[in-house]
Amino acid sequence: MRFENTGIENLTVELSHLDDLMESLGFVRASQWDYDRVTYDRKFEIKNDVYYLRVQGYAIEGDVGARYALIKLITPLLGKHYYPHGVEYGEGENFPSSLVNQCQTILSQVKEGLAKLQG
Incomplete structure (x- = not known):
């Protein structure tokens, strides 16, 4: 499922700032x-699904x-x-609607964090 028009598409941010923001919101980059x-x-685990x-x-x-x-x-x-x-x-x-809603909220938090980084 694609989350269109989140407001983060095409934004650019320096990698170290992006790493910090994403980690603070529960994301993992690891070896990806x-x-x-x-x-x-x-990652989300709901019942027996991941x-x-x-x-x-x-x-x-x-x-x-x-x-x-510089990451786009x-x-x-x-x-x-x-x-x-x-x-x-x-x-x-x-996808469970509660999960979709939770993801939309998290993506809003990403957008807010990016806005703060960009001043």
Whole structure:
């Protein structure tokens, strides 16, 4: 599921500030990066199902591996994990409305945090 028009798409932010903000909101970057892309995941466990809210971006300047990069964010996603295949984001997925609402609230918090960073 794509979260369109969250207000964070196309925003740019320095990587270290983004790492701090996302960590404060419960996201993990861990090894989800390469030299020009980052992925932040927040895990939700509801009953026996696992879901991930994913915020991704790519470097428009610098290098993620060198710890300096200017990251441009793209449209956030919500996916459901299927063992052993991985996470599915397709339109055919059904997501609990309470989870969707919670994710929208979290994405609003991301937007507010980014606004504070940008002054």
